[in-house]
Amino acid sequence: xxxxxxxxxxxxxxxxxxxxxxxxxxxxxxxxxxxxxxxxxxxxxxxxxxxxxxxxxxxxxxxxxxxxxxxxxxxxxxxxxxxxxxxxxxxxxxxxxxxxxxxxxxxxxxxxxxxxxxxxxxxxxxxxxxxxxxxxxxxxxxxxxxxxxxxxxxxxxxxxxxxxxxxxxxxxxxxxxxxxxxxxxxxxxxxxxxxxxxxxxxxxxxxxxxxxxxxxxxxxxxxxxxxxxxxxxxxxxxxxxxxxxxxxxxxxxxxxxxxxxxxxxxxxxxxxxxxxxxxxxxxxxxxxxxxxxxxxxxxxxxxxxxxxxxxxxxxxxxxxxxxxxxxxxxxxxxxxxxxxxxxxxxxxxxxxxxxxxxxxxxxxxxxxxxxxxxxxxxxxxxxxxxxxxxxxxxxxxxxxxxxxxxxxxxxxxxxxxxxxxxxxxxxxxxx
Amino acid sequence: xxxxxxxxxxxxxxxxxxxxxxxxxxxxxxxxxxxxxxxxxxxxxxxxxxxxxxxxxxxxxxxxxxxxxxxxxxxxxxxxxxxxxxxxxxxxxxxxxxxxxxxxxxxxxxxxxxxxxxxxxxxxxxxxxxxxxxxxxxxxxxxxxxxxxxxxxxxxxxxxxxxxxxxxxxxxxxxxxxxxxxxxxxxxxxxxxxxxxxxxxxxxxxxxxxxxxxxxxxxxxxxxxxxxxxxxxxxxxxxxxxxxxxxxxxxxxxxxxxxxxxxxxx
Numbered sequence: 001x002x003x004x005x006x007x008x009x010x011x012x013x014x015x016x017x018x019x020x021x022x023x024x025x026x027x028x029x030x031x032x033x034x035x036x037x038x039x040x041x042x043x044x045x046x047x048x049x050x051x052x053x054x055x056x057x058x059x060x061x062x063x064x065x066x067x068x069x070x071x072x073x074x075x076x077x078x079x080x081x082x083x084x085x086x087x088x089x090x091x092x093x094x095x096x097x098x099x100x101x102x103x104x105x106x107x108x109x110x111x112x113x114x115x116x117x118x119x120x121x122x123x124x125x126x127x128x129x130x131x132x133x134x135x136x137x138x139x140x141x142x143x144x145x146x147x148x149x150x151x152x153x154x155x156x157x158x159x160x161x162x163x164x165x166x167x168x169x170x171x172x173x174x175x176x177x178x179x180x181x182x183x184x185x186x187x188x189x190x191x192x193x194x195x196x197x198x199x200x201x202x203x204x205x206x207x208x209x210x211x212x213x214x215x216x217x218x219x220x221x222x223x224x225x226x227x228x229x230x231x232x233x234x235x236x237x238x239x240x241x242x243x244x245x246x247x248x249x250x251x252x253x254x255x256x257x258x259x260x261x262x263x264x265x266x267x268x269x270x271x272x273x274x275x276x277x278x279x280x281x282x283x284x285x286x287x288x289x290x291x292x293x294x295x296x297x298x299x300x301x302x303x304x305x306x307x308x309x310x311x312x313x314x315x316x317x318x319x320x321x322x323x324x325x326x327x328x329x330x331x332x333x334x335x336x337x338x339x340x341x342x343x344x345x346x347x348x349x350x351x352x353x354x355x356x357x358x359x360x361x362x363x364x365x366x367x368x369x370x371x372x373x374x375x376x377x378x379x380x381x382x383x384x385x386x387x388x389x390x391x392x393x394x395x396x397x398x399x400x401x402x403x404x405x406x407x408x409x410x411x412x413x414x415x416x417x418x419x420x421x422x423x424x425x426x427x428x429x430x431x
Numbered sequence: 432x433x434x435x436x437x438x439x440x441x442x443x444x445x446x447x448x449x450x451x452x453x454x455x456x457x458x459x460x461x462x463x464x465x466x467x468x469x470x471x472x473x474x475x476x477x478x479x480x481x482x483x484x485x486x487x488x489x490x491x492x493x494x495x496x497x498x499x500x501x502x503x504x505x506x507x508x509x510x511x512x513x514x515x516x517x518x519x520x521x522x523x524x525x526x527x528x529x530x531x532x533x534x535x536x537x538x539x540x541x542x543x544x545x546x547x548x549x550x551x552x553x554x555x556x557x558x559x560x561x562x563x564x565x566x567x568x569x570x571x572x573x574x575x576x577x578x579x580x581x582x583x584x585x586x587x588x589x590x591x592x593x594x595x596x597x598x599x600x601x602x603x604x605x606x607x608x609x610x611x612x613x614x615x616x617x618x619x620x621x622x623x624x625x626x627x628x629x630x631x632x633x634x635x636x637x638x639x640x641x642x643x644x645x646x647x648x649x650x651x652x653x654x655x656x657x658x659x660x661x662x663x664x665x666x667x668x669x670x671x672x673x674x675x676x677x678x679x680x681x682x683x684x685x686x687x688x689x690x691x692x693x694x695x696x697x
Binding site: 090095117 | 443447450454606691695
């Protein structure tokens, strides 16, 4: 009871270049549509009593997935299996008729949910009590506020504990009081063994309610992990998108994509920010990170320096260095050589925020001598705070705190408390 | 799975279907003060108008029927069946589109919706028919026992209407033009059927064309039952029955092939 098994589930919508093409297809004049996949190769299992959050940006396929699982739309590929009775609360309401009273609609919804009429009658008072809409229950639903509709809908949908409860973002409409109340009921159901599938944009709700979270992106499962891990990943993803947006915005504002200047004896082909070998636009502060510059030498140069500069979103220099200072300059490079230089940061300790990366190729110490290529704001990236103590500012220095007392004889501070995480381990031998 | 599943699913939702039919019936007149009155007033008004306007003109066209109510009875017999027929078609054509909100939110057997239309259409029909029968009793021409022959005729009308309705209703999800054109085409169909005018008044040349109209034998059958108090030749219903069967099949095939895409398109 209550299990859910999803295998290779996919949903594609047909798109016709012209409406008449569909008719042509119907009468057998060949296929004329292309398919638009909104959900693809989704695989996951939910054990009975497990609570799973579905997260993802708008258009990631969350609602489509829930609609498939509730059976309102038919999958294009794959299949799923549910154990037991499924109750779903999709979008607003559950198909209430505006002209009928709350009570009549409850009865109707009960029929749709497969609750026998006799049971509905006995449940009615409880449904009314939970919805707390008072005398409105005998008024037409059209006179209800959207919050009242949700209250009533939720009360009916959860009047009988289902084996699987599927909740779309419906609850976000209700007021704080009712949200608490409905979360309590959901939690109760979960404790009694109801499997929960929960779509939400509220990280707090997912974290407190769910044992697991599935991150969807462009119709695919990107992450199936603990709520914390999936949410972190999701936040980084959003940040990356925001960064991309910012780049586009910057492009629009300045009217040019980037500032390139230089004499082109050597030129930068590509700049990438890598995290565990994967190009990223968003990373956690403290992640091990590599800046990789791919370059091409067009004419033989006697001395080649590669440099990087990180700026914050206001354009202030945050950090910069080059191969000259790191003692890694190349000399007598032949023309036509393509090479890669990497700047490796074991711990990229920037504070949360948006930054840009500028790279340059030149000779000797500074680029003013002979500047081969200067690529301003080549990459804009986002740094996301890692879980841990909150710090502000552009750098995320490793820090710990401890309380001390003044030793009266020596006038030297003497620690009286332990050192706070997270760097206690590193400082361990001091105490 | 789908073949037997369609009807079994609908049976599981009989509670929903029953409640919807009641609700559908009530909702037509909900929000009005006179409620039930409107359920009968509209057909009554139409019958009254046709009777007053055409009775004088048509009287000579119904030879052999001396009763001053002959034309009214002739007219009512036809209009009652036509109203059932056109009501079912018009509402089935729109049924999936109009219930988009429900179909998108709740997992229902979609075929339950046209079933609801058929049942609630029959309920309205029953109310108006009761009125007509009361009229027949009061003027002393209740066609007993020939009236029993009307039952299969009603079944035939429903089959014809639902076959066409489900087919057009499915297409309408993808081409909304269907809904727009249906009521217009039904008007042509109404006047191409001898309901207001007697079949004998149709010129020979037109009659051969009108013979293709499957609704003509049905109406003509009912008119004979009510006017002459006898069941006419049953063989006249063979052609409409075949058409109804073909349309039902067409409707179900279209529905089965496209039902998966219906919600996608709503």
